[in-house]
Amino acid sequence: MGNSNKPKYVSVPALAPIGEFTGILRQAWDSRVLTHNGPLVQLLEKKVDQYLGVRNTVVVTNGTIALQLAIRALDLTGEIITTPFTWVATASAIKWENCTPVFVDIEKDTFNIDPEKIEAAITSKTSAIMPVHVFSNPVNIDRIEQIAKKHKLKIIYDAAHAFGVSYDGKPVMEYGDISCTSFHATKIFNSGEGGACFSPDSEVTRRLKRLRFFGHNDQKEIVEDGLNGKMTEVHAAVGLANLPYQDAVAEKRKRIFEIYFNKLNKLEGVSFQKFKPDEYNCSYLPLLFPSEKICIDVMEELFKSNAFPRRYFYPSLNTVKAVGEYIPMPVSEDVSKRILCLPSNNDLSFEDVEQLADFILQYFKAK
Ligand SMILES: Cc1ncc(COP(=O)(O)O)c(C=O)c1O
Incomplete structure (x- = not known):
């Protein structure tokens, strides 16, 4: 079927011409800087900021780690309300951070978490809501923010699918205490593996950067338990090559x-x-x-x-x-x-x- 005999998959990574990737990668080869918040990672953050119209892109190894870092950066504990209609990473990120995912059913037409069912799932242990913009379709952010405010809950949006999407005229990544996305090869924008966190709060942004770098502060002192969430320069080069397209x-x-x-x-x-x-x-x-x-x-x-x-x-x-x-x-x-x-x-x-x-x-x- 179709004009070629090639198998037709749901998703195939969209890639820039390879010469453009290798041209960028050469900088890393020449400088011998392959990781540790190198110049290509910093440039990718700046370019993603510009492309999405945001200010605080923090790129990380993948979308799952982005969610885990977000949970850590907000000191969440106990129960986190989320959707059962998502990729397993949403729930496993919650569990890896020693919290419990509490599922709330979805709307039958948007496929997103049903905001009207959230309040019934809130208990004294609930610390946050983690909705997913399923297939890039933004959840009812207004309603979810209202509920979160009323019950003093944090919001982390799993925006793994929603690169480039706006809600009410504002980039979707700007909503919530933190939004997280994925740059996995199957996503509309990809760096092979990769992801990012976005927070409107500069203190939270600083903490996310610290947590992705083993908990080191700018003076290289270890100030908390972090992990290795650093994107490599090689992956940043893939992202930088692909972004202009x-x-x-x-x-x-x-x-x-x-x-x-x-x-x-x-x-x-x-x-x-x-x-x-x-x-x-x-x-x-x-x-x-x-x-x-x-x-x-x-x-x-x-x-x-x-x-x-x-x-x-x-x-x-x-x-x-x-x-x-x-x-x-x-x-x-x-x-x-x-x-x-x-x-x-x-x-x-x-x-x-x-x-x-x-x-x-x-x-x-x-x-
Ligand atoms: C909704 C959702 N959340 C989280 C993830 C995790 O992203 P990653 O594969 O970059 O870890 C994915 C994608 O795989 C996803 O589809």
């Missing part, structure tokens, strides 16, 4: 999304995530099917055609024994069984995408 990458994702949307939007039985077009980076293509059986059937038919959608996020984390005890989350469990993310990477041609969408149309016509 980010507008083009984002534009292509939008176009791919539009093709799928225009073809499948009116198809009875499937639905898209509810989103605001100007607050969405189109980096994922989640499609909700009428039943798990149809969802799996479509996936297997696509596999036969060398296209590889993913059941993402599946399973709902409240059902995963390794994460915690089972507590029913009917909406998340239902959505996670019926959802597929379709191939939407930047290597796809528009013709590939048209054919993938037609394939799904044909599937339903034949039923």
Whole structure:
């Protein structure tokens, strides 16, 4: 299917021409500075600041460590309220910081944590809310901030998917006590592995920098328990090479999304995530099917055609024994069984995408 026989994956890293990467990397080779907050890491922080319109980018090794550092930087303890409809890293970061993830069910159309169910989950042990902007779709930030303020809770946004997204005209990374993102190879902006924390509070920013560097302060004194969260110069070089292409990458994702949307939007039985077009980076293509059986059937038919959608996020984390005890989350469990993310990477041609969408149309016509 499509104009090439290449397998069509959900995500393939968008990469700058290799010469641009090696050109930047040469600086690290020549200087022998490969890590320790080197000049490329500092430059990447500055460039991400400029690109996103923020001031406090703190780049780290990956998005999971970003979440762990955020929990540490805010001295969180006890219970942290989050969503079961997310990548396991959200919950495991909470657990690695000796806190307990408390799941709150999601909204059936936005796939985000349901703010109206949060208050019922707050106990005397709750220290924070950690919502996820699922597939880049911002949660109802106004409502969540209201609840957090009323109950004196901190907010960490898991914005792993939301690079480049705004909420109410302001970069989404500027909300919360801390926002965290991922620059993993599968993300719309990537540095291979990588991530970042953003805080509006300069004291918290200073602490994040200290924590990612073994707890050393600017005078290199050890002032608290930190960890090694430093991004290497090699990864920073990947990010610096890719960043100038980010507008083009984002534009292509939008176009791919539009093709799928225009073809499948009116198809009875499937639905898209509810989103605001100007607050969405189109980096994922989640499609909700009428039943798990149809969802799996479509996936297997696509596999036969060398296209590889993913059941993402599946399973709902409240059902995963390794994460915690089972507590029913009917909406998340239902959505996670019926959802597929379709191939939407930047290597796809528009013709590939048209054919993938037609394939799904044909599937339903034949039923
Ligand atoms: C919602 C969410 N949170 C956190 C992460 C963790 O990011 P990373 O893979 O960079 O550790 C990911 C991605 O993998 C994610 O999708």
